[in-house]
């Protein structure tokens with residue numbers, strides 16, 4: 001039996017996963033975007049298991065990171081061997097065979113403009129995607145590029161390039177990623193990214209949103225002279241932005257523009273690269289060669305490593321000390337990366353990505369015919385986005401989240417991206433049988449999510465779901481409150497806390513947002529009790545931050561006892577719980593505060 005706790009769905013009503021999640025939420029930063037209550041313990045290939053030994057097919061691969069899957073023997077061996085020999089000495093200061101081997105491998109496989117031999121390219125090693133972007137930005141702007149005055153960067157709306165300050169200046173995927181951060185470095189112009197899907201369906205193909213290169217010529221060049229622009233940073237397929245494939249002409253036209261004005265073309269292959277699309281790098285599908293390539297995610301099969309590869313004429317501008325990182329090119333990570341690339345080559349995983357990816361797209365086309373709620377199923381190789389929309393074509397993120405939850409409950413790990421999309425980016429070792437099995441679960445999850453939607457007959461697909469928290473230890477009153485809330489709004493998602501500690505915990509998790517909280521007065525009866533006061537303070541914060549409606553119902557206290565609390569603005573209303581019409585009062589209160597007429601009383 002699945003349960004919902006702390007705002008997340010859990011597969012079993014079992015203590016272990018929930019206990020881990022609860023401790024996590026009390027110990028770790030609230031900035032993580034967890035989707036559901038998966039507490040994973042181990043994996044193998046494209047499958048993984050949780051604390052309760054439930055098995056899952058994994059369509060997410062740790063955000064396209066586990067390229068060779070969980071526990072590939074050759075990768076494990078490389079990690080074990082190197083970690084026993086030496087983990088670190090400092091890539092900034094000494095020489096190592098492991099770093100040389102991964103650099104030479106990348107010199108061989110990464111296509112770079114005007115580099116005719118591997119030795120025409122140079123490699124910089126870091127620890128993550130965002131560091132690859134930082135390195136590329138710093139390199140492109142170093143000494144103002146080839147003419148000394150290049151500093152401006154062009155990036156694209158919908159793109160995600162990382163979260164450190166420099167990379168963040170390029171990221172324009174979700175507003176929350178940039179919001180509230182002062183002093184994000186400037187000198188970046190964002191232009192539209194042309195979605196092929198939107199383009200093929202649009203009646204306005206000449207629209208500027210599909211012609212970013214014209215946009216750059218007509219608008220950006222009026223603000224920044226072409227010889228002041230250091231680089232264009234682009235994802236060949238947008239990842240976090242929603243797995244968006246660009247129009248056919250986009251990358252070649254962008255390459256031509258860069259050539260014309262001496263602007264560096266930086267391809268962010270952090271998500272799409274390392275064999276995922278059936279070629280080493282996604283940009284290869286459009287026959288272009290960048291000046292700088294950024295890679296990370298899939299490179300180390302889960303070991304942290306990032307790299308940038310550039311023409312030696314470009315990277316040789318750097319002098320010793322111009323850029324480095326203590327952990328960059330960690331020896332264990334380098335060994336894991338070499339093993340990863342070898343496995344991808346020797347086991348023909350790029351062919352596998354193509355065939356299993358094509359199989360998935362065919363099956364998804366069938367599902368699309370069956371479920372019109374699927375607006376788009378698009379991608380290359382094992383980088384596929386499935387986007388949902390309502391009958392008007394509008395995004396339906398809530399519904400998408402419901403599908404994600406249902407997948408999880410049925411044994412399929414997925415992750416969302418974009419506004420209304422689920423990404424399919426499994427390990428490159430996934431078999432066709434596993435893909436088929438995963439897509440059956442996926443289809444079942446869509447059916448379940450649709451059934452849940454129509455059961456309620458509410459405009460679920462368009463209106464946001466309300467959330468309520470009932471804080472009460474008496475089952476009788478829990479039931480009343482629950483029925484009242486449901487009578488008022490069927491769609492409201494109701495959560496329950498039985499005592500102070502639980503309530504405080506649920507309200508304490510910063511990402512939680514409740515539209516209303518109904519609580520038993522006995523929990524706040526003694527205002528001198530520290531716990532009671534703490535709870536009220538937390539409630540006040542919630543009310544201020546979220547506009548939460550707080551209703552206290554009391555069996556024992558008079559309004560007078562609560563006047564101070566009401567006057568302080570902590571509580572909206574007080575209801576006599578043991579009155580015969582208590583439920584009517586509750587309904588009235590809800591109706592008043594939500595600005596709607598209350599429905600008839602619960603029978």
Ligand SMILES: *Cc1c(COP(=O)(O)O)cnc(C)c1O
Nearest residue numbers: 128129130160161162239270271
């Ligand atoms: C994930 C990602 C990054 C950032 O990588 P981190 O390792 O999380 O810093 C940058 N660009 C793209 C395209 C990504 O998908």
